Ligand code: GKR
């Protein structure tokens with residue numbers, strides 16, 4: 001089996017103004033859809049970020065994959081490294097972590113290669129990753145403070161303004177009623193810490209049995225994080241990226257028994273060693289979009305097991321190809337013991353046949369058809385590709401977007 005056609009389609013999906021430490025989401029979010037066709041007539045699918053630097057990387061590497069055997073991931077890696085010799089990162093300068101272009105681009109094509117291999121073998125992708133230890137994948141409700149949407153040209157708002165503890169609890173109630181989530185994560189770092197503490201205490205009161213987490217993406221200093229921990233101890237499963245940088249995480253970790261999780265200070269294999277030496281984190285968030293694909297995410301799980309660290313799963317705005325891949329990775333990672341993050345409920349579009357995944361009691365069943373187990377709805381892709389062309393937005397910059405809502409906004413991390 002050899003790859004003979006490579007198609008990369010950028011798409012834009014209507015988004016809502018979800019707030020975070022560095023700003024707010026724009027009117028659309030961007031994804032790139034990958035189709036790898038083989039001389040045997042199979043099509044392998046992938047989905048990744050669609051912002052400028054990732055798209056450029058995908059477009060540079062794509063044509064060099066002609067003739068690649070999807071079983072040879074080392075050859076894939078070499079072709080990616082050769083086509084992107086200058087390396088570099090893919091995120092906007094205002095982002096809080098960067099991901100190497102070679103890792104992100106490799107990851108996107110790796111998933112499509114694994115999809116092909118699963119289809120050729122007639123086996124679901126989780127079998128290629130070592131087999132499923134679970135087939136029911138639990139997800140958590142990902143809660144955001146948000147503005148009321150100003151620009152509804154590309155899609156309607158959801159829930160209006162959510163900028164207080166009480167409205168955030170109302171959001172959580174809607175999410176739990178609609179999807180049955182058994183755990184809840186708040187994207188913090190948006191309101192004053194006291195208001196975010198109040199929000200978490202109110203969530204705890206409203207959902208006493210739910211696992212709770214908060215992720216302020218480095219918005220707090222170590223003393224502020226300690227104050228939050230004192231107020232919320234025994235109420236959180238873990239605290240995600242409370243402070244900025246490996247050394248600040250290590251300083252905090254030395255002062256508290258609260259487990260610290262990260263998707264900001266450990267985003268590459270090399271950083272695991274430093275994190276372990278400094279005892280900076282106790283849980284690492286896996287993500288096949290930058291941890292070198294699904295096989296890399298499985299290796300991450302294995303390294304965390306060896307290092308005595310826990311594993312959870314990170315999310316970014318995404319559609320169903322990514323969600324299917326997340327399910328397969330979660331199915332095949334034995335020590336992924338926390339409910340996975342997902343942004344999926346915030347959007348109503350889909351690009352796979354059969355429409356959207358449907359959560360039951362906060363869970364999804366891992367797809368059982370060969371490969372990823374999803375097929376592309378070409379009409380839906382074409383519609384969102386038209387939106388990409390119309391939207392004019394070709395990059396993600398949450399800080400820039402924030403100025404539309406708060407004209408004197410200054411990005412400051414840590415802020416409190
Ligand atoms: O969607 O605003 C967002 C999140 O802040 C996302 O960009 C993060 O990557 O969900 C993420 C996280 O830090 O856990």
Ligand code: MG
Nearest residue numbers: 215240241263
């Ligand atoms: Mg995070």
